[in-house]
Amino acid sequence: MKYMLIMRSDDAAVEAFKDIPFEEVIERMGRYNESLIDAGVMAGGEGLTDASEGVVVDFSSQPPVVTDGPYGETKELFNGFWILQVSSKEEAIEWASRCPLGPGSKLEVRRVTELEDFPQDNEWIQKEAQWIADAEAAKKAESAKKGD
Amino acid sequence: MDDAEAVSRRVAAVWRIESARIVATLARYVGDVGLAEDLAQEALVDALRQWPAQGVPANPGAWLTAVGKRTAIDAWRRRERLDHRYAAIAHDLENGLDPDAAPWDPDTIDDDVLRLIFISCHPVLAREQHVALTLRVVGGLTSEEIARAFLVPTATVQQRIVRAKKTLSAARVPFEVPERAEFPERLSSVLGVLYLIFNEGYAASAGEEWMRPELALEALRLARSLASLVPREPEVHGIVALFEFQASRFGARTTPAGEPILLPDQDRSRWDHTLITRGSAALARQDALGRGRGYYGLQAAIAQCHATALRAEDTDWERISVLYEALGRLAPSPVVELNRAVAVSMSEGPATALRIVDGLVASGALAGYHVLPSVRGELLHRLGRTEEARSEFVAAARLAGNDRERAVLRRKIDDVDAAS
CATH class of the missing domain: 3.30.70.1060 (Dimeric alpha+beta barrel)
Structure with missing residues (x-):
């Protein structure tokens, strides 16, 4: 925790x-x-x-x-x-x-809080999970551009 | 929560943070890890008795150490013929007894903790003793906690620890970090113990639960500490990286009901991206040392391929196959070969992979290991050979060691049945 x-x-x-x-x-x-x-x-x-x-x-x-x-x-x-x-x-x-x-x-x-603290069927909770994934994708694309 | 309960929880927290340093400091003074651990445990009992009434001291770790030292001195004083050696130690000890004195010299303590780690994993002990002793004296876990984690009776763990301490005393193992010549081998033994603890938590080998994350997280914590103690050792960073990547998936590996979710089906947004970032940083630290990647570093690199693939279909299976090949050259193992087969099945297709797996079956090296028929079944299924696939899954389910894995295999059998 x-x-x-x-x-x-x-x-x-x-x-x-x-x-x-x-x-x-x-x-x-x-x-x-x-x-x-x-x-x-x-x-x-x-x-x-x-x-x-x-x-x-x-x-x-x-x-x-x-x-x-x-x-x-x-x-x-x-x-x-x-x-x-x-x-x-x-x-x-x-x-x-x-x-x-x-x-x-x-x-x-x-x-x-962890994801478990929230109802998993809520639309916004699912969106938030997606945002985290998108943010990671952006970060990854950024570092790929820099060539590392 | 009453006062006694609150204090005992507080003592447990202090113990978790300080136990390695307390035992290590005492071990340097008394020259015996077993005795030091006993002294520390006695001090802990004193704390539980005194703190509820007197309050928790300002520096609880120093208090416990001082009480441990005092107990040692009293024991020596009681000896009928106090020889000079003990008298000298007793004198030295008494001069450092003020618990509120300046905190211990951090560098000395670090060295002592490192010694403690090496001795817990000393070659005179058996592997199960390494595990028990490391968790107990370095990790600060109780025998009950260790027993629960490994699903054995508490008495068994206590027995292992008592025997381990006796063996160390009898062998007169000095409280030292191994010399240069044996250092690599001894370090690799320590890493092997951490690896074993992590894996027991990551994929429980027996029982109902598929994983016990607390145990794996404890191994991760110990590995991070070790990396701080020996920052110039590449493989320590490798093992930290591996653990960080594997642990990043804990939140996504099981359904709320505890059913396993396999890698391709996991919700990747639930992976812990802080841990993934830390894993990549640890791997970069290994690379920065410029001595290549070893057994753990290569595994970490494979785990990184998975951890940084945004979707399952983005996984760089070609790179993973190459990494497994390198791993297999470094440390030939049928399990690694089986994993390479899985990677090859994704990059080159099931037919090529099946040839690798059939080679393994013919060698008989993995007879009795449920993953072999499970993988073979998967490949056959993808090749449309459903009858053969089914019997492989049935064989795998029979061999699987824990209930959760068995359930996954039964579902595969159902899938095959539904497809045919």
């Missing part, structure tokens, strides 16, 4: 991180990621750029309102995620607890 570790930090945590030399942050996170790879559980992950570069599309009103980030009342910012392939929820939690984060940061641990 796959779990997503969703990283959220509040403003204080983001500010605190700015006091630590960038190399140190990179090294700590690098070691953590290496431990995930070495254990054979890392299935993927991405970090996000600063929230000030982002925008928010708010559906509280119609049509939705688009505002530049960072966003006024928001207490926590979402800034990255990992996907781990593990054997239990506890294992995912255990890995999450080892992440080198400090006060004001949180990791939310959520199971990634």
Whole structure:
């Protein structure tokens, strides 16, 4: 089963991180990621750029309102995620607890849905399966063009 | 979930992540893998007793290691005539006992885990002991879990592990990575054990279930770890690639009711494309080492042909035939030859393939192996020789080891009957 570790930090945590030399942050996170790879559980992950570069599309009103980030009342910012392939929820939690984060940061641990979680006779579920296949086809055609 | 239950699940998760490093660290100190494993297990029992009341320590792995070391020291202290050697070890151990001290030196730990893997697959042990010990001390599985995976009684697994530990102690196997001269052979033994574990999960050799993905995924996890430990060994990347490609099909290999779905009929959109990408990356890492593809690398290349074909009819059977031929030259085997026949039947037609299969039948090498009559039946069926095809499928169904495969063969018999 796959779990997503969703990283959220509040403003204080983001500010605190700015006091630590960038190399140190990179090294700590690098070691953590290496431990995930070495254990054979890392299935993927991405970090996000600063929230000030982002925008928010708010559906509280119609049509939705688009505002530049960072966003006024928001207490926590979402800034990255990992996907781990593990054997239990506890294992995912255990890995999450080892992440080198400090006060004001949180990791939310959520199971990634699998096709089995949805009714298989639904038209949209079947379409989605097809999209995945099409995306792979496009990727393959792209790499064939590059000649690898 | 009550507290004790929650803690025991937490302990299990810690154990799964840390057991190899705990046992490996203890083994370096006490010089005996069997003793180290016993000490680690005792520490685990202590954890289950203490953590519900005291809370889980900040660094549970270090805590378990420290308790294991403490137990070892106490045992030595109790000896009536404490010889100097033990006294020295006890002294060294005591100096490294603070569980909240800086984490262990990762490089030392990595070396220790590698030693542990090699010793679990040591040539003084039998293959079934390799499997049990590897899953137990490297994979952190319990005897119950191993027993369930291999459909044997728990007592049998425990017995295998106890005997294996005794054999290692009696042979005074040093806690070392093999020397250069024997390294290739020892590594290939380790890979052989992982391969066996994966295949037992991939195509269960007995019982009702056609596959036990947890077991195969455990082999994949161990192979990935091994690749991190010995990144310069091409075949380790080869076996990782092979496992990634094979595992990518787990979600598509059975119906919700557990019936097998064969490769050409699988819904390819259900393949795990993350794993396929990882498989290709692992194969590329093998190639980058510039020492060619070996037994596992060639199999991975074949699996890659399937994994990257968008539709069954896009499969490059010609390339697969060539790869099987190369595999057969490297490691001659009637099973490989049979697989080559299947590939040839797709690229050149059933008549050419039947000649290969008939050669195998004549050699008698695969007598009793249900896939041989099954493949032969398939070829005869395609050639329109339905009577002969039917009797081959009947023979195959009689030989098949698990119920799910038998059911597939019975369906083939029905198909033949319907066609004639």
